[in-house]
Amino acid sequence: xxxxxxxxxxxxxxxxxxxxxxxxxxxxxxxxxxxxxxxxxxxxxxxxxxxxxxxxxxxxxxxxxxxxxxxxxxxxxxxxxxxxxxxxxxxxxxxxxxxxxxxxxxxxxxxxxxxxxxxxxxxxxxxxxxxxxxxxxxxxxxxxxxxxxxxxxxxxxxxxxxxxxxxxxxxxxxxxxxxxxxxxxxxxxxxxxxxxxxxxxxxxxxxxxxxxxxxxxxxxxxxxxxxxxxxxxxxxxxxxxxxxxxxxxxxxxxxxxxxxxxxxxxxxxxxxxxxxxxxxxxxxxxxxxxxxxxxxxxxxxxxxxxxxxxxxxxxxxxxxxxxxxxxxxxxxxxxxxxxxxxxxxxxxxxxxxxxxxx
Ligand code: TXA
Ligand code: MG
Numbered sequence: 001x002x003x004x005x006x007x008x009x010x011x012x013x014x015x016x017x018x019x020x021x022x023x024x025x026x027x028x029x030x031x032x033x034x035x036x037x038x039x040x041x042x043x044x045x046x047x048x049x050x051x052x053x054x055x056x057x058x059x060x061x062x063x064x065x066x067x068x069x070x071x072x073x074x075x076x077x078x079x080x081x082x083x084x085x086x087x088x089x090x091x092x093x094x095x096x097x098x099x100x101x102x103x104x105x106x107x108x109x110x111x112x113x114x115x116x117x118x119x120x121x122x123x124x125x126x127x128x129x130x131x132x133x134x135x136x137x138x139x140x141x142x143x144x145x146x147x148x149x150x151x152x153x154x155x156x157x158x159x160x161x162x163x164x165x166x167x168x169x170x171x172x173x174x175x176x177x178x179x180x181x182x183x184x185x186x187x188x189x190x191x192x193x194x195x196x197x198x199x200x201x202x203x204x205x206x207x208x209x210x211x212x213x214x215x216x217x218x219x220x221x222x223x224x225x226x227x228x229x230x231x232x233x234x235x236x237x238x239x240x241x242x243x244x245x246x247x248x249x250x251x252x253x254x255x256x257x258x259x260x261x262x263x264x265x266x267x268x269x270x271x272x273x274x275x276x277x278x279x280x281x282x283x284x285x286x287x288x289x290x291x292x293x294x295x296x297x298x299x300x301x302x303x304x305x306x307x308x309x310x311x312x313x314x315x316x317x318x319x320x321x322x323x324x325x326x327x328x329x330x331x332x333x334x335x336x337x338x339x340x341x342x343x344x345x346x347x348x349x350x351x352x353x354x355x356x357x358x
Contacts, residue, residue: 007118010161011125019043021135021149022122023163024114026087026171026189027142027279028149029058029132030157031122034068037099040131044101046156049138054104055131056089056172057111060123068098068109068129075199076177082198085115087168087189091176102131108178118163134171141222141279141286141314144169148283169276170306175202187305189275222279224286228293228315240292246285248295250274261288271303278307282314 010020017039019032030047032039034057044051059065065072069092072080076090094109103109114120114132123130134142135149135157143149146162154160173188175195182202184192196202226246247259251269263281265274285293295311298304 003118006161007121008125010122010159011127013158014039014122014126014128014130018158019046020122021143021146021153021157021160022116022119022130022132023146023161023166024058024116024119024132025166025168026114027144027166027169028135028146029056029114029119029130030135030153031058031130031132033126034102034129034131035097035099036128037101040099040101043131043133046153047133047136047138049133051101052104054106054110055102055133056174057098057102057109057129058119058123058132059111059113059129060120061113064123064129065111068095068111069093070095073177075182076175078198079175079195080113083190083194084113085120086113087115087170087172088112088195089172089174089186089188091174091178091185093178108176110174112172116163118161122161139223141224141282142171144276144279148279165276165280167276168272169278169280170303170310173306179203187309189303189306191302192305193302222310223314223316224282224293226286226288226290226293228282228295228311230295230297230311230315232294243291244289246288246290246293248281248285248293250296250298259294260290261285265298265307271298271307274298275303275307278310 010022013020014031014033017033017036019030019039019042022029022031030043032043034040040055043049043055057068059068072092076092079088080090089110089112091108091110093107094103098109135153136142137152140152143152144166146160149160168189171186171188173184173190173192173195174186176183176185182199184202184204192202244260247253247262248265249262250265251267253259253262253264263285265277265281282293295315297311298307300308
């Protein structure tokens, strides 16, 4: 089928209340008509996502935007002019007709205009803004290719619109305009520096252990099944000698140990390239059934901030197999060692493997 026919088909599915995975410049999203609460409910089900975690609504134009929000503060306007379509999400006061299931009952709604021609056409043809959480099971890494979506959710959704690999590779930057001053809720594809150069200093939400500041800002998120360790040094490498270890580095590996597999995010040390490779590289390592992935920290400037945010959340020690997010294991307990981490994650993996087979 030609692109146009494929997009028409996807739009038809959305109009009828179905769910379609769609490409964006950041990651693939899972789309449904934002004004159809039943379709939106199915997205939560398919993802295994808790209902208290609100969704981003994707718009194709300013008419869509007017259907969703009461007013737009001038700083938000400036940023939308500069970065839309693009990886910036703004949180604004919502109109009453926006279904509660979309916003988890909040007074605000998160909105962005994605930079992908297929998806902009899809939204226009569907005749309605579409909700779009990342198209992955809750808590797992976001998909950056149609195949990632197919592998994890293919049998649970109605259609996948394949728009090629995502250019940016990390999710959108989320800024709330609901507070006194603009508040950064999630670092992402638009670097903080670029935002501040336009509207001045913004506040930053700290990642608090256990209690998400925004519902989806859980400390363990974007996580593979293999444990990721971010804080490690040459000194403690000796204790991992008998382990099957993968290494995730920003630029060039410094070879102190024989690694099972090494993934380099960007040979030339380019943040854009590194961000675009991040989730695919972690997925490749995750597929190898390693004991451990050691990740190297990247400098926290520009897109480096979003990369480090994802790596930190991916490496936090919280159970993801249990539905309840309150079952943080090891957190706040200093004696929790890497050995504990490997054992626990292995145990979770075995349970998941059995479930996959069963
Ligand atoms: O790049 C992206 O933003 C991708 C693509 C598909 O557009 N989408 C994405 O959606 O990352 P999701 O659902 O994985 O993450 C959305 C985040 C969640 O952490 C959620 O808590 C937050 O946005 N969010 C949504 N509505 C909000 C609101 N009204 N107030 C505060 N946070 C909100
Ligand atoms: Mg997500």
